[in-house]
Amino acid sequence: MDDSSVMRKIVERSLRQAGIELEKVVEASNGSEALNALHDNMVDLILCDINMPVMDGLEFVRAAAHVESAKNVPIVMITTEGSESHVVQALTAGARGYIRKPFTPDQVKEHVLPVLGRKP
Amino acid sequence: MSTDTSFVTRSHEENWLPVLELAVEEVFEIMLGCRVKPMAQSEQVPSREFTAMVGLAGSLCGILTVCCDAKTAAQIAKSMLGDVADSQAQVADALGEICNMIAGNFKNKLAGTDERCLLSVPTVISGEEYSFHSMAEGRSIGTVLLFEDAPITVCLQLQN
Numbered sequence: 001m002d003d004s005s006v007m008r009k010i011v012e013r014s015l016r017q018a019g020i021e022l023e024k025v026v027e028a029s030n031g032s033e034a035l036n037a038l039h040d041n042m043v044d045l046i047l048c049d050i051n052m053p054v055m056d057g058l059e060f061v062r063a064a065a066h067v068e069s070a071k072n073v074p075i076v077m078i079t080t081e082g083s084e085s086h087v088v089q090a091l092t093a094g095a096r097g098y099i100r101k102p103f104t105p106d107q108v109k110e111h112v113l114p115v116l117g118r119k120p
Numbered sequence: 121m122s123t124d125t126s127f128v129t130r131s132h133e134e135n136w137l138p139v140l141e142l143a144v145e146e147v148f149e150i151m152l153g154c155r156v157k158p159m160a161q162s163e164q165v166p167s168r169e170f171t172a173m174v175g176l177a178g179s180l181c182g183i184l185t186v187c188c189d190a191k192t193a194a195q196i197a198k199s200m201l202g203d204v205a206d207s208q209a210q211v212a213d214a215l216g217e218i219c220n221m222i223a224g225n226f227k228n229k230l231a232g233t234d235e236r237c238l239l240s241v242p243t244v245i246s247g248e249e250y251s252f253h254s255m256a257e258g259r260s261i262g263t264v265l266l267f268e269d270a271p272i273t274v275c276l277q278l279q280n
Contacts, residue, residue: 003241006200006214010151013202051220051241080224083235100228101221102150 001028001060002049002078007101011047011078011108018109020116031060038070045116046070048095050079050086058086061093074115078103136230136276137261143226144265144274147218152199156265156272166264166271169193169248170212172219175240180227182278183254186219190246192270208246216242222274255279 002008008027015022026041028034032055034046046064050057057077064070076097077090087098097111113120141158148156167189174184188196190211197205197214205211220242227237254277262275 004213004217004220006197006210007217009201051239053241080220080228080239082224082228085235101224102147104150 001031001034001047001052001057003029003052004049005029007049007078014103014105014108015047015112017105018112020112031055031057031063034060035063035067038064038067042069043073045112046073046075047078047112048075050077050081050090058089058093061090061095065094076112076115078108137263139229140222140226140261140274140276141263141265143222143229144263144272147221147225148267151218151221152196154199154267156267159264159266159271166273167248168273169246170215171245171250171252172212172215172242173244174216174219174223174242176223176227176237177240178237179232179235180230180237180278182258182276184219184223184226184274184276185252186215186222187273187275188215188267189270192267192272195268195270212244212246216244219244226276 002011012022012025026037026043028037030052048057048060057079061075064075074096075094076099077095078099078101079086080101082100090098096115099107099111110120145156148154166187168187169190170188170193172186176182176184193211193215194205196218197211200214205214220239223239258278258280260275260277262273264271264273
């Protein structure tokens with residue numbers, strides 16, 4: 001989930017480079033779109049930006065905690081907001097990982113594989 | 121106490137240009153796999169066929185802009201996507217995201233600033249025929265860097 005379609009493609013490519021098989025990718029450009037998508041799709045992982053129009057990433061994480069199908073789905077933030085307070089807010093809200101932009105495919109691998117129960 | 125960090129940060133503004141240049145270099149190296157280097161100031165004004173901007177608010181208040189010509193913007197998008205961009209909108213999207221990452225990377229490097237400085241979502245203008253009037257009437261720092269022999273202007277205008 002990112003308001004930049006270019007960034008969504010880069011994240012998808014990074015996941016594939018990390019060796020994660022992607023059966024289906026559901027894209028959303030903000031938190032509200034993502035919440036709607038969660039009602040129609042079962043997902044194993046959510047990657048989420050913070051600064052987005054309509055509904056930002058932190059609001060989304062809080063809201064997703066109340067969506068039955070998403071309660072146990074790990075959420076990893078990928079964002080330019082690198083401050084400690086943002087990290088704390090995201091992790092307190094329920095995110096399981098935090099990646100700062102700019103990022104390398106190795107950083108995606110390092111943060112995403114553990115939340116999927118795999119070794120990086 | 122709430123203004124202390126801002127004061128301390130501002131007292132170090134003289135050192136911000138290398139920080140800005142480093143922020144730009146890191147974004148290009150990590151996200152595009154390309155090295156950019158500051159170029160000597162030339163008399164030729166770099167093109168601004170594409171201008172991306174991100175606002176900063178809080179302890180650091182102002183606007184960061186990234187300008188380049190259309191060909192360079194398309195090349196940036198291609199480097200990010202690994203393929204030619206589908207549309208001008210995708211080119212603008214790529215340049216906006218570069219601007220966003222530079223702004224974020226820059227403020228994250230300033231101790232005490234990142235905690236209380238928020239970024240806007242990016243805006244991108246295509247077309248050179250415009251005048252830029254920033255309400256941030258304060259200091260500005262800027263640099264021109266070469267990306268594949270084409271100049272890219274990065275400028276941070278700060279409110280007093």
